[in-house]
Amino acid sequence: MKPSRIAAAAALAASAVLTLSVPAFAHVSVQPEGTAAKGDYAVVNFKVPNERDNASTTKLEVTFPADHPLASVMPQKLDGWDVKVTKSKLDKPLTVHGQKIDEAVTKVTWTATGKGVEPGFFQKFPLSIGALPEDTDELVFKAVQTYSNKEVVRWIEPQQEGQEEPENPAPVLALSAASEGGHHGSADAEDASDASHSSDAKAESEKTTEASSDSSDTTARVLGIVGIVVGVAGVGYGVLAGRRRAA
Template identity: 45%
Template sequence: MSFVRRAATVLAAATALTAGLALPALAHVTIQPGSAEQGAFTKVAFRVPNERDDASTVKVEVAFPTDHPLAFVTVKPVPGWDVKVTEGKLPAPVKTEYGDLEEAVTKVVWSGGEIKPGQFQEFEVSMGQLPKDTDTLLFPTTQEYSGGEVVKWADAPKADGTEAEHPAPALKLVPAAATTTAPSASPAAAPAAASPSVAPVAAESSSDGTARLLGGAGLVVGVIGAVLGALGLRRRSA
């Protein structure tokens, strides 16, 4: 019995330790989905969980990259929240497919709402055109609580691959998928592919001809029978 109790205690401790290690990662501000195609337009959501048990999140500020600015940024309204989109002059003009970009969205701020303890909120943004000369875009985010606490999610990824204490939401950019075209059929394969569809048509045509022939013969027999019947009636009457 004591062995069972000890095993249960060890299992409970391991579970608590695992949960304790996993919770911080789950509480990070993230961007969903975490990847998009280079050169495309995309819609993402900044997912903001509330980490505190005694305060609510009342303000979220997301900074947009200026080294790889986005020419088009629109936001989806969130019930109960006010949103302000700020544009600013870039440190240097950036060449895009739409010309030199000198101003772009530098930050988006949501305020006036509330993310209560144990809850999260997603703030959706449509943006583009995504750059083709980088594989990651960082969106440093500031989270403000009702008690006055401010948490900055602005740490860049570590070189050794380990997670930073307060990582900035990151959007991974992947090369655009190559357009695939259906392989053209070879001349030798074309007749073989066509033969199954041609054969039933030929069979159908022959069967139609046979049916028409039998129908015509039946019509002739019917006419002959009618004539003979008429002659028989005349003889009887005579």
């Protein structure tokens, strides 16, 4: 094969690989800051890349899973964006930290007040969410990305086990095992905290007692040495006085 044909074939293969790999990293995704433990609270970021070279992303809508509702969702203020949190009544109330919750967040919408996510850039949209469910290993969200040219891309397709990634995959948040002393066991955590404070106070008291005891022992030793020195000096003075009288 001629060198020119080999070069052309290599270029075509590289182009094909690049084209096939673009959807793998260009879609809307969600990742936690640190860990997202079951039963706990977490800060997560929805990462939105701009896939167009002639339009900006001006709106992002994230729909929360109805099968695992979240009672607490708090967005972080972002310059250049308005945010709206939509809540809905629950068919079955939740019990969170001993309190019944009859509504949960169903959608969060960010709308650009400026240029939005321009071509060649990405934007992170952070949320504090919880308490995370304990009966699942992941949360599947649905995201809708709107561009300045009115184009809408729906990232809503779930990943099927054993199959290739869909063209427009939905963001998936993987949940780690429940952490010991997490928010999901608030009463136990408070008891543990009280015990910890009690233990710390006891340890501090013992340290103070030991320090006081050490100080007392040191003082006693110093006084004892001073007494011995004074006694020796007295005996020496008495002997000297007796000799003078004898003389």
